Amino acid sequence: MKVLFLSHLLCFSFPLFASLLASINSGMQMFSAHAFNPFVLNPENDGGSSVFWKRGSPQAPNNYTPSVVDCPSTKPSIRNASQLSQNETSWLYIRRNNTIGPLRDLLVRSNITGFDVNNYINNVSRNGSLLPNIGIAVSGGGYRALMNGAGAVAAFDNRTAHSTSKGELGGLLQASTYIAGLSGGSWLVGSLYANNLSTIQSILNTKPATSSLWQFENSVIKGPSTLSASQYWGGMARDVKDKEQAGYNTTITDYWGRGLSYQLVNTSDGGVAYTYSSIADDPFLKAGNAPLPIIIADERPPGQLLIPGNATIFEFNPWEMGTFDPTTFAFSPVRYVGSNFSGGSLAVNGSCVRGYDNIGFVMGTSSSLFNQAFLTLNASSGPSQPVANAISNILQNIGENNQDIAAWPNPFYHYANDTNQNAQTTLLTLVDGGEDLQNIPLHPLIQPLRHVDVIFAIDSSADTDTKWPNGTSLVATYQRSQNSALENGTGFPSIPDQNTFLNLGLNSRPTFFGCNASNLTSPSPLIVYIPNSPYSYLSNVSTFQLSYNNTERNAIVQNGYDVATMGNGTQDAQWPTCVGCAILARSFNHTGTAVPSACVQCFQKFCWDGTVNSSTPAPYEPTLAVKRSAAKPIEPSST
Numbered sequence: 001m002k003v004l005f006l007s008h009l010l011c012f013s014f015p016l017f018a019s020l021l022a023s024i025n026s027g028m029q030m031f032s033a034h035a036f037n038p039f040v041l042n043p044e045n046d047g048g049s050s051v052f053w054k055r056g057s058p059q060a061p062n063n064y065t066p067s068v069v070d071c072p073s074t075k076p077s078i079r080n081a082s083q084l085s086q087n088e089t090s091w092l093y094i095r096r097n098n099t100i101g102p103l104r105d106l107l108v109r110s111n112i113t114g115f116d117v118n119n120y121i122n123n124v125s126r127n128g129s130l131l132p133n134i135g136i137a138v139s140g141g142g143y144r145a146l147m148n149g150a151g152a153v154a155a156f157d158n159r160t161a162h163s164t165s166k167g168e169l170g171g172l173l174q175a176s177t178y179i180a181g182l183s184g185g186s187w188l189v190g191s192l193y194a195n196n197l198s199t200i201q202s203i204l205n206t207k208p209a210t211s212s213l214w215q216f217e218n219s220v221i222k223g224p225s226t227l228s229a230s231q232y233w234g235g236m237a238r239d240v241k242d243k244e245q246a247g248y249n250t251t252i253t254d255y256w257g258r259g260l261s262y263q264l265v266n267t268s269d270g271g272v273a274y275t276y277s278s279i280a281d282d283p284f285l286k287a288g289n290a291p292l293p294i295i296i297a298d299e300r301p302p303g304q305l306l307i308p309g310n311a312t313i314f315e316f317n318p319w320e321m322g323t324f325d326p327t328t329f330a331f332s333p334v335r336y337v338g339s340n341f342s343g344g345s346l347a348v349n350g351s352c353v354r355g356y357d358n359i360g361f362v363m364g365t366s367s368s369l370f371n372q373a374f375l376t377l378n379a380s381s382g383p384s385q386p387v388a389n390a391i392s393n394i395l396q397n398i399g400e401n402n403q404d405i406a407a408w409p410n411p412f413y414h415y416a417n418d419t420n421q422n423a424q425t426t427l428l429t430l431v432d433g434g435e436d437l438q439n440i441p442l443h444p445l446i447q448p449l450r451h452v453d454v455i456f457a458i459d460s461s462a463d464t465d466t467k468w469p470n471g472t473s474l475v476a477t478y479q480r481s482q483n484s485a486l487e488n489g490t491g492f493p494s495i496p497d498q499n500t501f502l503n504l505g506l507n508s509r510p511t512f513f514g515c516n517a518s519n520l521t522s523p524s525p526l527i528v529y530i531p532n533s534p535y536s537y538l539s540n541v542s543t544f545q546l547s548y549n550n551t552e553r554n555a556i557v558q559n560g561y562d563v564a565t566m567g568n569g570t571q572d573a574q575w576p577t578c579v580g581c582a583i584l585a586r587s588f589n590h591t592g593t594a595v596p597s598a599c600v601q602c603f604q605k606f607c608w609d610g611t612v613n614s615s616t617p618a619p620y621e622p623t624l625a626v627k628r629s630a631a632k633p634i635e636p637s638s639t
């Protein structure tokens with residue numbers, strides 16, 4: 001099958017397209033009526049005073065269009081994936097050290113009776129490999145995943161007001177080494193790093209009059225309130241056309257990424273020149289003051305079906321784009337991805353290209369499934385006139401082809417011909433990171449080279465008929481870890497089937513997998529599975545709901561906060577202690593430390609013990625766990 005690129009579609013008028021889209025947008029809101037609970041996360045704090053992280057920056061030489069620049073003295077080249085990059089290795093040296101203080105604070109607060117935190121941390125700090133190494137993974141699931149994930153990040157961020165009080169988990173973010181995002185989760189991760197890593201609180205407090213940041217009531221189809229539909233769509237069309245005229249393939253993902261940027265990068269031009277690689281130059285990242293952000297996407301060659309579980313998974317970190325999978329097993333410098341690499345290097349007089357890694361395009365690549373948002377427009381019962389028909393024709397044309405791919409120049413062309421499945425193609429076609437059913441971005445965090453000990457896996461998937469998670473993502477990652485052609489040294493704990501998740505309630509409260517390291521066939525992090533569930537709000541909104549007012553947005557974030565903290569420990573007073581135990585579990589093993597009895601109790605309570613019950617479960621219809629009648633909203637953000 002041939003890839004259809006948008007050049008084939010440029011014959012239609014974008015301003016017209018835009019106004020058509022806008023006019024039917026109101027018909028798109030697929031709300032279901034849910035009980036409403038206001039958002040009560042820290043009304044006093046605006047987060048502004050404690051913001052100390054700086055943002056990604058507009059480094060692209062020519063806005064959205066990749067452009068030739070002078071090469072650095074050491075020409076960029078491709079490397080194999082047998083090691084971490086030099087950049088990551090030297091960064092880890094700084095970052096791991098900086099996690100010690102926050103980790104110590106968090107563990108002290110987690111109140112593990114009879115365990116001397118200071119003594120323990122002092123001892124393990126001398127040997128980096130014994131110090132707990134924490135990763136956070138934020139799943140896909142559209143805006144639901146962005147918002148639920150944001151609640152978890154707010155809970156883990158010690159700058160969120162009250163997050164370091166009794167029962168809370170503030171500081172886990174500061175103690176983490178990695179944070180990975182996929183699809184809707186990549187919007188969260190990308191947006192945070194493009195915006196100072198400012199607090200969730202301060203982002204929610206953004207005044208709609210001053211910025212379109214996280215103003216989801218104006219959907220990505222409609223655009224920000226400050227722009228007319230033709231300004232918005234016309235501007236995006238120009239950006240994409242310029243890239244195309246410079247000789248690069250574009251697809252509908254380019255539009256999707258540009259649109260996302262208006263909501264997720266806090267600039268009036270939709271962050272047109274913001275690159276993913278610019279994050280590497282940010283003082284806060286260089287100083288090791290935040291976890292390393294990683295965004296992932298799946299590969300799906302043109303015309304091929306993606307076989308769940310065996311797609312090659314590509315990652316974008318601030319220095320590199322590439323994969324540890326044996327099917328390509330190589331990394332390229334993400335800053336120079338548009339350059340003409342062949343056989344692993346540039347031609348002798350080959351030029352360097354920068355600007356391909358627009359941050360919106362990276363987020364759009366990870367979430368390219370949402371291109372279907374354009375396609376579902378005609379499904380919504382908008383206007384039935386010729387207008388709708390015209391759109392429907394355009395969209396169907398796109399839909400019949402590979403509408404959901406992102407086109408990347410293949411930096412691995414003619415590289416490692418014998419083992420690299422992509423050695424003979426100039427184009428790398430990437431799709432939504434969740435298309436292989438691994439909706440939680442665990443892949444970069446289970447790489448043995450990264451030595452992660454524990455992953456906090458935030459699952460906002462809509463698996464059940466009622467749109468709550470049922471463990472499908474963990475099952476998929478487990479199955480892939482059993483595929484000897486692909487696993488390449490990655491280990492993963494045993495995961496039961498989805499019926500068991502429901503029958504044992506493993507999806508309605510946090511569950512630990514892989515507690516017993518000696519039961520693993522290859523080393524794997526402990527997985528702290530944190531499934532979305534209703535505490536203060538029924539946050540099981542549709543993945544394809546693209547528009548939210550700020551009240552609902554805040555309520556879903558608050559619910560995510562409650563999910564991560566188990567309602568500040570109100571659902572289980574031991575939870576903060578057990579989080580501390582999960583962080584320490586592998587380190588206890590490595591150091592041969594006897595597990596404190598408080599942790600033994602935690603593991604009895606939260607670890608999956610191997611029990612399986614695969615009988616057909618009853619329909620999953622959970623109700624709110626926490627009632628809040630007099631809760632104060634965090635506003636004012638809707639004024």
Ligand SMILES: *[C@@H]1O[C@H](CO)[C@@H](O)[C@H](O)[C@H]1NC(C)=O
Nearest residue numbers: 074086087088280281318319
């Ligand atoms: C990554 O490391 C290389 C060489 O080790 C260095 O030249 C380059 O500047 C580093 N990149 C960043 C963004 O720090």
Ligand SMILES: *[C@@H]1O[C@H](CO)[C@@H](O)[C@H](O)[C@H]1NC(C)=O
Nearest residue numbers: 093094096097098099100101
């Ligand atoms: C480790 O971190 C501490 C506290 O942030 C700092 O004082 C110290 O200089 C760091 N050491 C190294 C080797 O980076």
Ligand SMILES: *[C@@H]1O[C@H](CO)[C@@H](O)[C@H](O)[C@H]1NC(C)=O
Nearest residue numbers: 050101102158159164171174
């Ligand atoms: C959060 O953690 C950082 C890193 O340890 C620390 O510098 C800062 O003081 C903490 N902030 C709060 C509000 O506890």
Ligand SMILES: *[C@@H]1O[C@H](CO)[C@@H](O)[C@H](O)[C@H]1NC(C)=O
Nearest residue numbers: 109110111112113166167598
């Ligand atoms: C710490 O845990 C002990 C035993 O579970 C409990 O009695 C005590 O109140 C806890 N302290 C704090 C500050 O939570």
Ligand SMILES: *[C@@H]1O[C@H](CO)[C@@H](O)[C@H](O)[C@H]1NC(C)=O
Nearest residue numbers: 307310311312327421485486
């Ligand atoms: C994925 O599965 C298909 C069908 O079984 C097979 O043809 C293909 O080679 C597999 N790819 C990988 C990378 O294992």
Ligand SMILES: *[C@@H]1O[C@H](CO)[C@@H](O)[C@H](O)[C@H]1NC(C)=O
Nearest residue numbers: 324325326327329419488489
């Ligand atoms: C991973 O795959 C690469 C490329 O095929 C291979 O060289 C390497 O040995 C593999 N690593 C492990 C641990 O299997």
Ligand SMILES: *[C@@H]1O[C@H](CO)[C@@H](O)[C@H](O)[C@H]1NC(C)=O
Nearest residue numbers: 003247248249408409426427
């Ligand atoms: C555009 O895609 C085609 C395949 O459809 C490929 O042959 C060509 O090399 C790509 N161009 C660039 C600049 O990546």
Ligand SMILES: *[C@@H]1O[C@H](CO)[C@@H](O)[C@H](O)[C@H]1NC(C)=O
Nearest residue numbers: 343414415416417418423424
């Ligand atoms: C890789 O394959 C291409 C095309 O077949 C060939 O031109 C190139 O020389 C090969 N590279 C190596 C190192 O064998």
Ligand SMILES: *[C@@H]1O[C@H](CO)[C@@H](O)[C@H](O)[C@H]1NC(C)=O
Nearest residue numbers: 463464470472498499502617
């Ligand atoms: C679990 O979710 C998958 C979709 O991810 C669905 O196909 C399956 O029916 C669900 N099973 C149960 C028991 O909910």
Ligand SMILES: *[C@@H]1O[C@H](CO)[C@@H](O)[C@H](O)[C@H]1NC(C)=O
Nearest residue numbers: 031032034036549550551552
């Ligand atoms: C916001 O959206 C929710 C959910 O659709 C709805 O119930 C509520 O009335 C809306 N609030 C405002 C102020 O529009």
Ligand SMILES: *[C@@H]1O[C@H](CO)[C@@H](O)[C@H](O)[C@H]1NC(C)=O
Nearest residue numbers: 040042162562567568570626
């Ligand atoms: C959690 O604590 C915060 C701050 O103390 C409070 O606003 C919120 O209502 C608490 N949540 C629950 C579920 O008790």
Ligand SMILES: *[C@@H]1O[C@H](CO)[C@@H](O)[C@H](O)[C@H]1NC(C)=O
Nearest residue numbers: 493494514519520608609610
């Ligand atoms: C222990 O390993 C066996 C064999 O892989 C597996 O069947 C079992 O579920 C594992 N138990 C736990 C608790 O993970």
